[in-house]
Amino acid sequence: MTSTRRLRLHARQDPALESGMADIQRELGLPSAFPPEVEQAAAAAAAHSRLPDEDRSDIAFVTIDPPDAMDLDQAMFVERNGDGYRVHYAIADVAAFVSAGDPIDLEANRRGETLYGADAKIPLHPKALSEDAASLLPDQLRPALLWTIEVDASGEGIAVDVRRARIRSRAKLDYTGVQADIDAGKADPMWAVLREIGELRKQREQRRGGVSLPLPEQEIRVEDGRWALEFRARHPVEDWNEQISLLTGMAAAHLMVEHRIGLLRTLPEADPRAIARLHRTARALGIDWPQSRGYPDFIRSLDPANPHHVAMMTACTTVLRGAGYVAFDGAVPEHSQHAALASQYAHVTAPLRRLVDRYTGEVCVALCAGTPVPQWVLDALLGLPATMQESARRAGRYENAVLDLAEAAALAPRVGETFEGAIVEVEQKVPRRGEVMLREPAILARVEAGSELPLGEQVRVRLVEADPASRRIRFELAEVAAPEKPGGF
Numbered sequence: 001m002t003s004t005r006r007l008r009l010h011a012r013q014d015p016a017l018e019s020g021m022a023d024i025q026r027e028l029g030l031p032s033a034f035p036p037e038v039e040q041a042a043a044a045a046a047a048h049s050r051l052p053d054e055d056r057s058d059i060a061f062v063t064i065d066p067p068d069a070m071d072l073d074q075a076m077f078v079e080r081n082g083d084g085y086r087v088h089y090a091i092a093d094v095a096a097f098v099s100a101g102d103p104i105d106l107e108a109n110r111r112g113e114t115l116y117g118a119d120a121k122i123p124l125h126p127k128a129l130s131e132d133a134a135s136l137l138p139d140q141l142r143p144a145l146l147w148t149i150e151v152d153a154s155g156e157g158i159a160v161d162v163r164r165a166r167i168r169s170r171a172k173l174d175y176t177g178v179q180a181d182i183d184a185g186k187a188d189p190m191w192a193v194l195r196e197i198g199e200l201r202k203q204r205e206q207r208r209g210g211v212s213l214p215l216p217e218q219e220i221r222v223e224d225g226r227w228a229l230e231f232r233a234r235h236p237v238e239d240w241n242e243q244i245s246l247l248t249g250m251a252a253a254h255l256m257v258e259h260r261i262g263l264l265r266t267l268p269e270a271d272p273r274a275i276a277r278l279h280r281t282a283r284a285l286g287i288d289w290p291q292s293r294g295y296p297d298f299i300r301s302l303d304p305a306n307p308h309h310v311a312m313m314t315a316c317t318t319v320l321r322g323a324g325y326v327a328f329d330g331a332v333p334e335h336s337q338h339a340a341l342a343s344q345y346a347h348v349t350a351p352l353r354r355l356v357d358r359y360t361g362e363v364c365v366a367l368c369a370g371t372p373v374p375q376w377v378l379d380a381l382l383g384l385p386a387t388m389q390e391s392a393r394r395a396g397r398y399e400n401a402v403l404d405l406a407e408a409a410a411l412a413p414r415v416g417e418t419f420e421g422a423i424v425e426v427e428q429k430v431p432r433r434g435e436v437m438l439r440e441p442a443i444l445a446r447v448e449a450g451s452e453l454p455l456g457e458q459v460r461v462r463l464v465e466a467d468p469a470s471r472r473i474r475f476e477l478a479e480v481a482a483p484e485k486p487g488g489f
Contacts, residue, residue, distance in 0.1 A: 020405040020468055021117070028397055030115065034126050038103045042126035045097040045104065046133035051143050052096075052164035059088050060170050060190075063136055064241055067174040070131035071114070071123065073350045075169045076244060078193045081150065084158075085197050089147040089248050090167045092134050094125070094351040094358045096143035100376035104129070109380075112391020114353040117402035123353075130352045138172045145361045147248050155200025160251040162364045179235035191237065198240025201247060210342035211296040212242065213313055233304040245349045246341065252360060253344040255367045257336070262363050263327040263356060263384055265347050269339045270295070270319040277424055280456045281315045284422030284437035295319075311442030315424075323392070325356065325385035329378065356388050404471040407443055411466035411473060418462050418478050423447070426455045436461050436475055449477035457481070 025032065034042075061075035075090040098104045108124055115122040123130050136142050144167045150159040181187035182195075205212065249265070256262025275295055282289040282298075285308040289298050299316060302309040320340070325347075326333045338345040348364065351357035359377050366373045419438050426434040436447040436459065447453065447461055458481035465474040 017405075017409075020409070020471070021402070023469075024117070024398065024401045024405065024471075025122075028394065028401070030122055030394075030398065031111070034107060035103070038107045039126050039128070041103040042097075042128040046128045049133055049143060050096045051141060051166045052093075054146075054163065054165040056088075056090075056146055056165040057141060057168040059090075059167060061088070061090055061136070061167055062171045062173055062190075063138070063169050064173045064175060064178055064237070067176070070127075070135060070137075071352045072136040072169075072172070073352045074245070075136045075144070075167060076194075076241070078190060078197060078244070080193055083153040085151040085193065087147070087149040087151060087197065087244060087247065089149065089244060089349070090136060090142075090144040090165075090169075091147065091248075091349055091357075091361060092136055092352050093143040093145050093164060093361075094129070094134055095362060096164075097129055097134050098125075098358070100380075108355050108358075109387060112355050112387055113395055115395050115398045117398050122398075124355060125352060134352060136167070136169050138169045141166050141168055145365060147251070149247060149251050151197060151200075151247070155197065155204045157247055157251050157254075160255065160368075162252075162361070162368050164365065175235045175238050175241075179237050182237060194237070194240045194244070197247075198243040201243040202239070205243075205246075205341070206296070206300070208342035209296060210340060211299045212239070212246070212340075213299060213316055233310070246345070248349055249345045249347060250341075250343055252346040252348040252364050255364050256346060256360075257332050257344055259367050260332055261329050261367075261373060261381075262346065263325055263360050263381060264333075264336050265338055265345050266324050266326050266336060267320065267338045267340050268322045268335070271321065274319045274321065278312075278316060278319065280422060280424040281437050282312060283456065284424055284458070285309075285312055285439060285442065287312055308439070308442060311437075314442075315437070315444065325388050327381045327383075327385055329381060354388075355391070356384055359384060401471060404473070405468060407445070408466050408471050408473050409468040410441070411443075411463060412468055415463050415466055418460050419475070420458070420460055420481065422458050423453050423455050426453045443473075445473045445475055447475040447477060453477065454480055 024030075059077050061077050063072045063075045065072060073092045077088040079086050079088075098108070104125060111122075111124050114124045114130075125134070129135075134142070136144065144165060145162055146165040146167065147160065147162045149157055152158050178187065178191060182191055202212070253262070253264055256264065278295075279289055287302075287308060293301075299313075302313055304310060304313070326336055336344055346360050347354060348357050348360045351361060359380060362377045363373050419440070421436045421438040424435055424437045424444070431452040432449045434447055434453045434455070435444055437444050438461075460478040460481060461475035462478045463473075464476050465472055
């Protein structure tokens with residue numbers, strides 16, 4: 001299962017938000033700005049970008065992202081090729097601006113990745129690069145790593161090449177606008193080709209036993225002092241686009257494994273206890289999950305347009321525990337699989353937002369050219385998993401703290417009210433404490449009782465605390481709901 005969880009904010013100026021976000025960034029020791037020497041180095045690099053000799057500005061690339069995104073890592077063009085397809089995927093070439101050991105590189109290695117919390121983004125690189133000179137903005141010649149992947153009629157990748165080239169994106173598109181054009185029958189023919197490739201790749205994923213989680217974007221709305229959490233369902237074109245990124249990551253992993261050097265994204269098999277917890281969460285949300293239905297099939301049955309199903313998808317991210325990276329130069333490590341994808345996989349498509357992708361991209365360019373992997377990559381390779389693991393922990397703490405703030409602010413006016421839900425987790429050492437999954441709003445929260453909590457049971461809980469300042473939410477068990485009586489004939 002793959003997923004990307006993203007919080008976005010839609011708000012007017014709100015003192016509670018500004019104060020809460022400042023507190024979170026201070027508590028986590030997050031940088032508020034780039035050091036002056038990093039900004040200066042970025043400005044100088046932006047003014048002297050290194051364009052490659054090969055010119056592929058003839059390819060009609062476009063980008064597709066959320067409408068407010070400016071850090072555009074990927075541009076795409078897909079076409080039919082005989083009975084199969086050809087995928088052209090241009091990835092921003094950060095190494096055309098950043099050199100090993102320079103101030104930008106050192107700061108990026110300290111940060112590891114862009115942090116997202118509502119609209120308070122803490123970028124990996126200064127905006128002079130990430131949202132300007134290195135970004136694949138429209139009508140601009142840009143240095144890129146150009147992936148060309150041949151796909152057969154069944155959706156299987158059969159050949160891959162990646163090399164440096166200069167490209168020019170034709171348009172900056174967004175998912176909602178493209179989907180509207182597709183639905184109205186007036187979209188560029190390329191999107192029909194993308195749909196074919198995307199659906200074929202999803203079918204292959206299902207046959208492998210993998211599953212992608214179509215997790216919607218979670219939105220925080222603040223208007224006139226009132227907070228609300230909402231979900232925006234994904235458009236089909238987002239799923240097809242995601243399959244191109246996954247295809248590229250698998251092609252990169254194939255290259256690395258074949259040549260026995262690189263860095264893979266890994267994920268162990270899901271813990272059975274996590275799956276059992278998800279069954280309880282499904283019950284809490286009123287979603288039917290027969291014991292005979294396997295986890296991947298259950299995920300595929302969820303409807304991104306159904307709010308309760310969206311909450312279930314969010315809960316399913318808990319089985320992604322243990323995700324990491326493994327670097328190798330020689331023998332391929334034994335544990336090199338991404339269990340959710342049922343495949344080997346590498347991160348290579350987001351170098352503006354994720355440090356590791358700059359290095360993995362360089363590995364793949366060298367392997368395709370038949371040249372040695374650059375020494376600066378080899379020097380960093382074995383230490384990158386630890387760097388990325390720490391940045392992932394920091395990103396998780398940041399996003400979770402922002403979500404806690406939003407949930408506490410949304411529930412603050414409702415202290416004393418009673419909510420329906422189910423107990424999905426009970427602490428082993430203190431069984432009167434645990435977690436409850438509410439039906440409405442679909443929030444997972446702490447709950448306490450005077451005696452042992454009834455694991456898996458439908459309950460009513462009373463909100464006793466919702467404090468935005470401390471970001472604490474706490475419920476007390478009010479009563480165990482009476483079981484539903486069997487219906488008549």
